[in-house]
Every structure is written in C-alpha cells, then in structure tokens.
Amino acid sequence: MGRVAKLAGVSVRTLHHYDQIGLVRPSARTAGGYRAYAAADVERLREVLVYRRLGFGLREVAELVGDPTTDTVAHLHRLRGLLLERRDRVDAMVTAIDRELTARGKGLRVTPEEQLEMLGARLYDEIGGAYTATRRTDPRIAARIWGALGDARTVLNVGAGTGSYEPADREVTAVEPSEVMRGQRPAGAAPCVAAAAESLPFEDGSFDVAMAVSTVHHWHDPIAGLGEMRRVARRVVVLTFDTDEPDWQDRFWLTRDYLPEFAAVLADFPSLAAMADAIGARSESVPVPWDCADGLFEAYWRRPQAYLAEHVRRAMSVWTRVGPEAEERAVHALGDDLASGRWAARNGGLAGLEAADLGLRLLVA
Numbered sequence: 593m594g595r596v597a598k599l600a601g602v603s604v605r606t607l608h609h610y611d612q613i614g615l616v617r618p619s620a621r622t623a624g625g626y627r628a629y630a631a632a633d634v635e636r637l638r639e640v641l642v643y644r645r646l647g648f649g650l651r652e653v654a655e656l657v658g659d660p661t662t663d664t665v666a667h668l669h670r671l672r673g674l675l676l677e678r679r680d681r682v683d684a685m686v687t688a689i690d691r692e693l694t695a696r697g698k699g700l701r702v703t704p705e706e707q708l709e710m711l712g713a714r715l716y717d718e719i720g721g722a723y724t725a726t727r728r729t730d731p732r733i734a735a736r737i738w739g740a741l742g743d744a745r746t747v748l749n750v751g752a753g754t755g756s757y758e759p760a761d762r763e764v765t766a767v768e769p770s771e772v773m774r775g776q777r778p779a780g781a782a783p784c785v786a787a788a789a790e791s792l793p794f795e796d797g798s799f800d801v802a803m804a805v806s807t808v809h810h811w812h813d814p815i816a817g818l819g820e821m822r823r824v825a826r827r828v829v830v831l832t833f834d835t836d837e838p839d840w841q842d843r844f845w846l847t848r849d850y851l852p853e854f855a856a857v858l859a860d861f862p863s864l865a866a867m868a869d870a871i872g873a874r875s876e877s878v879p880v881p882w883d884c885a886d887g888l889f890e891a892y893w894r895r896p897q898a899y900l901a902e903h904v905r906r907a908m909s910v911w912t913r914v915g916p917e918a919e920e921r922a923v924h925a926l927g928d929d930l931a932s933g934r935w936a937a938r939n940g941g942l943a944g945l946e947a948a949d950l951g952l953r954l955l956v957a
C-alpha cells in the first residue's frame with residue numbers, strides 16, 4: 593500500500609479510506625500474507641484518482657468506475673476527452689483574462705457579467721459568438737470539398753462549427769465540442785453531437801466519409817483526431833494548412849509584414865506530411881478566391897482594408913491567439929501602410945490575381 597501511495601502521489605490514509613468505502617480494494621496477497629494491489633486494482637485506482645482530480649465527488653466516481661459496461665480503454669477515452677476539455681477551458685480563461693487586463697489597462701469598466709462569463713468558457717465559447725458575422729460557405733472551396741467526398745452517402749463532419757460546408761444532398765452527422773457553436777447551427781441543420789475529434793463516440797467504420805474543415809489546428813492532438821476519423825470512416829477529407837513549405841510565413845503579406853506571431857501559434861502544429869501519413873492521404877492545393885465568401889484568416893488577401901474591421905478579425909481565432917498587443921500593433925501598422933500607399937507599393941502584383949495559394953490544402957484519403 594505504501595508503494596502504491598508513493599507512486600500515485602496520494603497518502604496511505606486516502607488508500608485506506610478508498611478500501612474502507614469499497615472504492616478500490618487491494619485484492620492480492622503478498623508472500624507474507626499482507627493485502628496488496630493486483631494489476632486490475634491499480635488500473636481502477638488510476639481511474640478513481642483521475643476522476644477525482646477532474647473534480648468528481650466520491651459517489652460519482654464510484655458510479656463511473658463501477659459501470660460494468662465500461663472497460664479500461666473506454667475509461668481512458670472518456671478521461672482523455674475530459675482532460676482535453678479542461679485544457680480548452682483553461683486556454684479560454686487565459687484569453688478572457690488577457691482581454692480583461694487590456695480593458696482594465698485602458699481604464700475601461702468591466703461589468704460583473706463579463707467578469708463571471710470567463711468561468712467555464714472554452715476558446716470557441718469565448719470567440720464563437722462572433723463567428724457567423726463573416727464565416728460561411730464559400731462555393732468554390734465547397735465544390736472542392738464536396739468533389740472529394742466522392743460517392744459517400746453518410747458523412748461525419750468533425751469540428752463542424754455552425755455547419756459551413758455540410759453537403760445538403762447527403763446524410764450528415766456533425767461533431768462539435770463548443771456549446772456556443774452548436775447553439776448557432778441554423779434550424780434544420782444536421783444533428784450535432786457534443787464531442788471532440790480525439791475521441792469520437794462512434795463504432796469503427798460507421799460512416800462513408802469523415803470530413804474536417806478549418807478545425808484541425810484547434811485540436812489538442814491533431815494526429816489522434818485524424819486517427820479517429822480514419823477509424824470511424826472509410827474515406828477522410830480534411831481542409832488544413834501547410835507549414836512544411838520553407839518560409840511558409842512569407843506566403844501571405846499579413847503574416848510576413850504585420851503578424852509574424854502567427855508562426856508561434858502554429859509552432860506545435862504537425863507537418864502536413866505527418867497529417868497526410870496519419871490517414872494515408874494525398875494533398876491538393878486549394879487556392880483562396882480573391883472574393884472568398886468565408887471570412888477565414890486568408891480570405892481578404894486582395895481586400896486588405898477588411899482586416900482593419902474588428903468584427904472581421906473577431907471571427908478569426910488567430911487574432912485571439914496572438915494576443916491583444918500583437919493584434920493592436922499589426923492592425924495599426926497595416927492601417928498606416930494602407931493610408932500611405934506603402935501596402936499597395938509592396939503588393940501591387942496581387943491586383944490582377946483571381947485566386948492565391950496561401951497554404952490551404954485538402955487531404956484526401
């Protein structure tokens with residue numbers, strides 16, 4: 593018992609208590625006749641301790657670990673999902689604190705409602721309310737995605753958000769972890785399950801195709817999420833971003849000249865090659881049309897004034913992720929360069945282009 597307590601980082605008293613209430617009973621015997629933890633007891637203890645750390649009460653934990661329909665692997669999936677959700681909430685709270693600090697720094701009043709809102713928020717619960725102002729299906733990008741779906745009849749849309757790019761002529765199931773995003777799905781949209789990509793609550797091979805659009809860079813574990821898509825569907829279609837190309841930050845004037853911090857946002861993002869490998873995919877370039885209807889980060893490459901508008905930026909998570917200081921500096925510098933003609937002098941070549949390759953890639957497996 594002493595050894596297990598030390599390994600698990602809890603007191604012997606806690607283990608005695610769990611034993612007394614029947615939560616985790618050491619079921620083996622040592623050669624000397626002392627009671628000891630068998631491998632299965634250690635598995636159960638680990639589950640109990642993680643659920644406890646996640647804040648579940650002892651009675652709830654007893655119900656969770658005592659569920660005869662749930663084996664260790666299912667518990668690990670559930671715990672993993674709960675932990676990722678917690679990390680997402682912590683990120684969102686940091687974002688909310690940054691925003692409040694900026695507001696207070698400017699002497700602005702922060703209402704009691706605003707102070708409380710940050711508790712329990714997730715990144716997309718924080719920023720998702722601004723999403724529908726500019727984010728919608730672009731027909732040219734949609735045509736590329738729908739073409740890649742092939743003859744699939746059943747479609748799983750992972751990180752579905754408000755439902756952009758969901759094909760109307762197939763049977764769609766959506767997966768979306770953010771309550772705010774789920775709440776903005778239009779009436780009549782496909783049914784939506786509250787879950788994360790990293791542990792999809794579906795049997796192997798449940799769908800003809802699993803698709804994911806502009807979401808993989810938000811996942812805590814993109815490779816695990818892609819593996820899950822591969823597991824639950826015969827075909828996988830993912831619209832993501834290429835950071836393999838040397839000097840990829842220089843593809844787009846916005847990151848090259850104004851927001852170099854974007855590179856740090858994607859520092860832990862897997863290479864395109866690793867993502868393609870995870871699902872056995874080929875990669876195709878998806879150019880961004882000059883008048884892209886979906887207000888994604890690269891959408892306004894030929895309409896630079898758009899980035900000066902707060903509501904346009906709020907629907908792009910990049911700006912929240914780089915933080916208010918970088919945002920303010922970049923927007924200020926861009927505004928100055930637009931006014932002085934410097935932006936036009938540097939980027940004059942863009943005026944005649946219909947579409948630009950800014951790193952969007954379609955992985956098709």
Ligand SMILES: C[S@@+](CC[C@H](N)C(=O)[O-])C[C@H]1O[C@@H](n2cnc3c(N)ncnc32)[C@H](O)[C@@H]1O
Nearest residue numbers: 716751752753756770773788789805807810811
């Ligand atoms: C930029 S939005 C894209 C939404 C939609 N696919 C579209 O194209 O409009 C990113 C979405 O990914 C979701 N997301 C974040 N983490 C996720 C995860 N681990 N698994 C699945 N979706 C996630 C966010 O809540 C958000 O709705």
